Amino acid sequence: MSTIEDRLRNAYQSATQTVRPESLRPSVLPQDEPAPPAKRGRGRLGLSAFRGGLRPLAPLAAAAAVVVVAVAAITVPRLFPAARPAVSPSGPVVGGMSSPSPFLVVVRPPDIQVVAAATGRVVAQLPPPSARTGWSQAAAGPGGRQFLLAATDQFNACSSLQFFTLTLSGTGAVQGLRPYSAPMTGQMLGSNNWGPGDLAASADGSTIAYVTTNCASPGATQEMITVIRHGTVRTWTSSVQANPTGLSLSGNGSLLGYADLTNNSPATSPASAWILRTDSAPGPADQRARKVFTDQLDGGPQVQSTVLSPDAATMYLLTATFGARDNLLAYAVSACDTATGARLRTLHTWDNHGYVMPPGFTASGGRALIWYLHGTSVDELNLVTSTATTYRELRVSEYPAIDIAW
Amino acid sequence: MTATTRSQAGSSPQPATAAVIEELYRSHGLGLVRFALLLLGDQATAEDVVQEAFLGLYRSWRPGREPDDVLAYLRTAVLNAARTALRSRARRQALARAVQPDPPVWSAEAEVIADEDGRAVLAAVACLPRRQREVLSLRYFLDLSEKQISAILGISRGTVASATARGLAALAVKLKEEL
Numbered sequence: 001m002s003t004i005e006d007r008l009r010n011a012y013q014s015a016t017q018t019v020r021p022e023s024l025r026p027s028v029l030p031q032d033e034p035a036p037p038a039k040r041g042r043g044r045l046g047l048s049a050f051r052g053g054l055r056p057l058a059p060l061a062a063a064a065a066v067v068v069v070a071v072a073a074i075t076v077p078r079l080f081p082a083a084r085p086a087v088s089p090s091g092p093v094v095g096g097m098s099s100p101s102p103f104l105v106v107v108r109p110p111d112i113q114v115v116a117a118a119t120g121r122v123v124a125q126l127p128p129p130s131a132r133t134g135w136s137q138a139a140a141g142p143g144g145r146q147f148l149l150a151a152t153d154q155f156n157a158c159s160s161l162q163f164f165t166l167t168l169s170g171t172g173a174v175q176g177l178r179p180y181s182a183p184m185t186g187q188m189l190g191s192n193n194w195g196p197g198d199l200a201a202s203a204d205g206s207t208i209a210y211v212t213t214n215c216a217s218p219g220a221t222q223e224m225i226t227v228i229r230h231g232t233v234r235t236w237t238s239s240v241q242a243n244p245t246g247l248s249l250s251g252n253g254s255l256l257g258y259a260d261l262t263n264n265s266p267a268t269s270p271a272s273a274w275i276l277r278t279d280s281a282p283g284p285a286d287q288r289a290r291k292v293f294t295d296q297l298d299g300g301p302q303v304q305s306t307v308l309s310p311d312a313a314t315m316y317l318l319t320a321t322f323g324a325r326d327n328l329l330a331y332a333v334s335a336c337d338t339a340t341g342a343r344l345r346t347l348h349t350w351d352n353h354g355y356v357m358p359p360g361f362t363a364s365g366g367r368a369l370i371w372y373l374h375g376t377s378v379d380e381l382n383l384v385t386s387t388a389t390t391y392r393e394l395r396v397s398e399y400p401a402i403d404i405a406w
Numbered sequence: 407m408t409a410t411t412r413s414q415a416g417s418s419p420q421p422a423t424a425a426v427i428e429e430l431y432r433s434h435g436l437g438l439v440r441f442a443l444l445l446l447g448d449q450a451t452a453e454d455v456v457q458e459a460f461l462g463l464y465r466s467w468r469p470g471r472e473p474d475d476v477l478a479y480l481r482t483a484v485l486n487a488a489r490t491a492l493r494s495r496a497r498r499q500a501l502a503r504a505v506q507p508d509p510p511v512w513s514a515e516a517e518v519i520a521d522e523d524g525r526a527v528l529a530a531v532a533c534l535p536r537r538q539r540e541v542l543s544l545r546y547f548l549d550l551s552e553k554q555i556s557a558i559l560g561i562s563r564g565t566v567a568s569a570t571a572r573g574l575a576a577l578a579v580k581l582k583e584e585l
């Protein structure tokens with residue numbers, strides 16, 4: 001064994017011995033947990049009534065506004081070959097929403113699974129594009145058959161993203177997969193920090209949006225929002241502590257909704273939800289975008305992710321509320337008027353099911369999906385008819401889903 | 407209108423399953439928290455992700471699983487939860503606390519590792535790409551084979567070997583030491 005291996009083993013032992021058995025929390029299971037939803041037929045899940053002793057989720061952090069880079073607009077080829085109308089002609093249109101895709105694209109690194117939304121059955125499997133890369137993100141494109149995929153280099157923490165367009169057949173089989181050369185601004189991409197909500201595509205296929213991290217400058221935490229609309233690239237910078245995520249585009253790609261979660265601790269300023277015109281001048285995002293929602297740190301809802309309706313009239317907020325001791329009380333999805341910022345209604349509330357990580361939140365055709373990293377199913381939420389909220393159990397796998405596009 | 411959460415009708419605790427999971431936690435919880443500590447740097451977050459992994463196992467439990475499969479599942483689950491936790495926004499969402507989080511155990515500020523060389527080595531490891539960090543901790547802390555590591559990470563054995571070699575070489579450079 002080499003000296004470096006010895007030193008590594010010794011270092012690991014030295015570090016891990018700091019965790020003493022007596023210091024561990026005694027139990028990981030909730031005392032009043034319902035039966036695991038094990039291997040039964042499709043149908044509504046039983047609600048977890050978990051109220052156990054999870055670690056408190058703290059409120060939020062401040063956002064200083066230090067903005068550095070502004071990137072001029074440039075032009076690149078169109079992403080999807082045949083852009084379609086913002087709303088699918090086949091589906092019922094409410095609030096600009098059409099019927100959802102018949103397929104879910106589930107990112108389960110390093111592979112992608114195509115899952116039939118009606119049955120939860122895996123109908124296709126897509127291996128990663130190369131040995132070095134793994135699939136990391138997916139976003140629904142036009143027509144319910146086209147998706148935008150992103151792959152990241154698994155060995156380089158500061159590398160460019162690779163984009164691909166995926167076309168499915170009527171049965172969900174992979175009909176086409178082709179690379180898309182999106183512009184990359186030097187090393188301004190941090191693949192290790194990429195996650196759900198950092199990639200979006202418009203329903204008409206004209207526009208994509210993604211968040212990148214300035215990993216080229218040591219110590220920098222600046223993130224950037226890039227939009228490619230009709231081949232024109234624009235980039236907006238965020239503040240040092242800002243953390244844009246939960247990206248979604250209006251049906252025609254003219255507006256981008258996102259949440260700015262902010263990074264720093266202790267919590268001194270709220271997170272917020274924003275709308276950005278995708279034809280606005282590149283520059284500081286918080287100077288170009290309009291704030292739609294701001295957290296209420298005194299026990300009110302705190303935004304976790306957002307979904308913009310195709311007509312951009314409504315922004316759906318995934319929020320969390322916390323108790324007096326910063327313990328998570330509940331999650332909720334509520335509708336917010338983008339013109340006035342008024343909260344219109346709450347569509348759905350639920351507890352955290354015992355999971356530590358917050359749920360994923362994505363939408364298609366007026367339906368939202370909510371899932372947990374280690375959950376065994378995906379919940380469907382009807383965003384349009386609050387009185388007819390439905391849930392379907394889409395059993396995707398026993399292994400975690402990093403991202404889901406619908 | 408507020409739609410309520412899903413029905414609880416028909417649900418009841420399964421003591422047998424809970425007992426199995428509790429036993430697994432007693433057997434593997436400490437080791438997994440220590441493994442997660444190497445990926446994350448602080449015990450509180452490490453315990454969070456291990457708790458998440460066991461909860462996922464409980465909810466997806468099916469009788470008759472092979473012990474080796476269960477442990478492989480838990481290691482994969484801990485790895486994935488750690489990746490999520492490391493993402494800054496997930497930390498903010500799920501793991502941020504009203505006070506500053508603990509500094510990484512390998513930082514001089516933490517002072518929980520008495521061994522100065524150990525701190526230097528782990529600080530160098532922390533600078534490696536994620537995949538190399540994961541492979542090295544699986545290989546040199548959990549003592550797993552290339553085959554086991556490839557199954558947990560979902561990559562080929564050749565990729566495991568390559569990541570191990572690259573990680574060690576990078577460490578040697580960072581620590582100014584010849585292999």
